[in-house]
Structure formats: structure tokens, C-alpha cells
Amino acid sequence: MQLYQEQTLKITNSLSGKKEIFKPINEGHVGMYVCGPTVYSNVHLGNCRTFMSFDMIFRYLRHLGYKVRYVRNITDAGHLVDDADEGEDKIAKKARLEKIEPMEVVQRYTVDFHYILDQFNFLPPSIEPTATGHIIEQLEIIKEILEKGYAYEINGSVYFDVKKFNDTFEYGKLSGRKLEDMIANTRELAAQSEKKNPQDFALWKKAEPQHIMRWPSPWGDGFPGWHLECTAMSTKYLGETFDIHGGGMDLKFPHHECEIAQAEASNGHSPVNYWLHANMLTMNGKKMAKSTGNNILPGEIFSGENTILSKPFSPSVVRFFMMQAHYTSILDLSNDALLASEKGYHRLMDAFDNLKNLETDTISDFDVPGWRQKCYDAMNDDFNTPILIAHLFEGVKHINLIKEGKEKITSTDKDLLQQTMSDFIFDVLGLEHKTESNQDSNKLQGVVELLIELRNEARSNRDFSTSDKIRDQLSAMGIQLKDGKEGTTFSVS
Structure with a gap:
């Protein structure tokens, strides 16, 4: 029997705004699509969080025994600047600049x-x-929409007729917006x-002579x-x-x-x-944006080459940080949060x-099967x-108590505890186990922090020859000290 047959999964459906019991169309199989990146710049951390959330969801569905077909696209054309129907393609703009x-x-x-x-x-x-x-x-979908009367062609471009569509269906049901309100708010833009209406959106855009990315269509050269x-993919x-x-x-x-x-x-x-x-x-409590400088790339976190964080952080630590918030809640990144x-x-x-290495006994003080189900719940x-x-x-607390001899565990419960911890830490949350190099890094950090403390003592005693010697010898080993308002930090080159 697959795990999904004994577990009841509920998910928040943005369409209804409610938690609903998950029932796939075909038992044992799940089809999942996630909008991927528009590849015109380095992937930023906010996007990584979104993709990480769905990687976790993908992992858990697979863990439950579902056969999952997970489709995540690459947008390599057609995404215009400011998410609009007018202007330049994001990728073409980058190509022109470079x-x-x-x-x-x-x-x-x-x-x-x-x-x-x-x-x-x-x-x-x-x-x-x-x-x-694709x-x-x-092109085939555009033809179908045109045949059904929900789109129109003008000057080589094809637009979706939102008002006509709304006569039969409901435009705005996902976002909770009313078409009448949208029309009222944008009436002055119509000319x-x-x-026909500002709410109409492009299915196909005519390519102007300077537009690099173009394909032939029944309505002339253009792009999707x-x-x-x-929808197509x-x-x-x-x-x-x-x-x-x-x-x-x-x-949304x-x-x-x-x-x-x-x-x-x-x-x-x-x-x-x-x-x-x-x-x-x-x-740090503000929206991440390149324009304000309140921005950091994943690689800059891993290397420590940034002016925002006090030290480098490993990908697993950053992943663990992100998993500590529910995927539907806003999460704030800060140096203190990453250190914690x-x-x-x-x-x-x-x-x-x-x-x-835990020793086993004939009885268990820790209800492992009950705790395991709480993890699934x-x-x-x-x-x-x-x-x-x-x-x-909670499991960590009991492991430490058993290690200290303050609690007991049977061999069967120990095996279940180990399996459950492994399943959820590695398979579901997707964390990786620390390696020897990670442990060495932690030892190095401890040694350097001790030397920084000795240097600070030397400086406070006006023993500048000792403080300079510590700084210079660390520098010769590729360890750079950086003095700032918050204290002294280091980076390894």
C-alpha cells in the first residue's frame, strides 16, 4: 500500500481560497506545472524561494508514493519588459545591451x-x-480561440477579447477582481x-522591423x-x-x-x-530590489562576497532557513536569521x-510512532x-535525552526514529548532510573568531604591533579581516 492511501493531504487552493482535500484526477498520479524563469539575468533569491517551495512539494508527493509528472518551463521569448504587451522583449533587450x-x-x-x-x-x-x-x-491554440470568437486580429497582432470571454465565463475568478472595476479604472487608456479594451492581452504580437526574435504565422511575422x-506547454x-x-x-x-x-x-x-x-x-524588512541595493544573489551568499552578510552560508543552511517559513507566508532574510x-x-x-550510536532498551519513553504521524500531519x-x-x-530533544541516559528507546523505535528523521530531513525538506569540509569550515571559523578576539584585545591595549601581525598573517593565508560598525568580519579568498 502506498503512503498516500493512509495519509489525507489538504492544500490551500488559491481558486477557492480554502484548504481542500487533495484528490488527483488519476489515482496514484499527479500532474504539476510550475511557471519557470525568464532567462535574461541571474536567478534571484526570491525566485529560488518559489522554486524551492515547489521542489519541496514535488518531493513530498513522491515520498507519499505518487507518480508525479512535474513540468517547469523555461521562458526564452515573448516576455516583455514590465510584464506588458508593449515594449521590448526582456531577453532581446539584454542581447542588445551586451x-x-x-x-x-x-x-x-x-x-x-x-x-x-x-x-x-x-x-x-x-x-x-x-x-x-513550442x-x-x-499558434494552434490561437487559431482555436479565434474560431471560438474570443480573440481578434488587428494589424498583424492577435488579442484576447476579455469582455467577450466574460460574457460566457468569469475573468478574474483567481485574483478576485471584477472586470467592470478594471474597465472603470482604465477607461482613459482605451484610446x-x-x-478594443485595455484589459485585452496579446496572444500574438506583430514583430516590428527591429525585433530580433520572430516567427512566421498566419498573421505575419511575430512572437507569442x-x-x-x-497554456501551450x-x-x-x-x-x-x-x-x-x-x-x-x-x-496570480x-x-x-x-x-x-x-x-x-x-x-x-x-x-x-x-x-x-x-x-x-x-x-531586512524591505522588498528586494537591484535599484535600491537591497538585493543579494544566491552565489554571493555562498561565497560571502557581499556587503550585507557577516559570513558565507552554505546552500543547505539557506534552504533550511527558507523551509522554516510556510510557503504562503512572507519570509524576511537577514544576517541574524541565517546565523540562527x-x-x-x-x-x-x-x-x-x-x-x-544510541543504546537500546526493552522499553521506550518516547512515543516514536505517534511522533512520526505528527510529522506527516x-x-x-x-x-x-x-x-x-x-x-x-522534538525528536532532537529526545535523541539527546536518550544519549544522556535520561530516556530509553527500544531497537524497533530507534530504527523507526532514524528512518523518519532521514525521510523528512533529506527526502522531503531536501537538506544535504554536512560533509567533512563543512566541519573543517566550522573549525576554521572558530579559530579565526578567536584570533579576532585576541586582536581586539591587543588593539584595546594599544598593542598595535600584535594586532597588525594577526591581521597581516591571516591576510597572507588568504583570510581577509574587515572592520566595520558591527565589529570585525572575515572572508576567505
């Missing part, structure tokens, strides 16, 4: 995306389709566009609309109706709203049973290491990783 081919941009940042996700120990999706590889499928790509690989569609909260409107409309207009029914949305990541997560991560790993409650982690630390 004087390279658009597909060089795509290749460079797709490789970076995969490298960073690999550092975070992501499982690869089952299928990773690209928008440019132009034919997109500035070739669209950003929203259409995901999700339905091709998962069917006209599939189980789960995920993405960041910022995609207009991207996911438009996906629903396109699918309903072409197929006549809703494309997805459960919509899941991951929330945003902030830093690092301590918790090492405490968890140390306890797991101690498990195998947490994950069954809309993938509640912070509650799961709290239960794992």
Missing part, C-alpha cells in the same frame, strides 16, 4: 539557473520545455492602444504572448485539465488569470484543479549523527514545513 545573440543570453542564464538550483539540491523536473520549442502549439506559452504535457499549477504570488494576476481564460476559451473548461502560490522574500538557521541546521545534523496540512521542523526538533 551586443550578443538572444540565444546566447538564454544559454548563459539557463546554465546559471540550473547551477544555482543544483547547489540548493533541487530535484530536476520531469520535463523542462522552452517557449521557443511555437507551433501556441492609446489598438486593443507571454501568457500563451504556459502545460496542456501539451499534462492534458487539458491537470492537478496542480504553481508559481509566485506575483504571477495577470499571468495565471490569463492562462485560465485562454484554456477555457479554447477547451471550454477550467485547466487546473488546484492553484498554489508561494509568497515573496524580503530582506545555521545553528539549528547543525543541531539537527548532530542529532541525526548521534542516532546510530504537519506536511498533510498544506505542506506546513515550519510545524514539521518543530516536530523534528
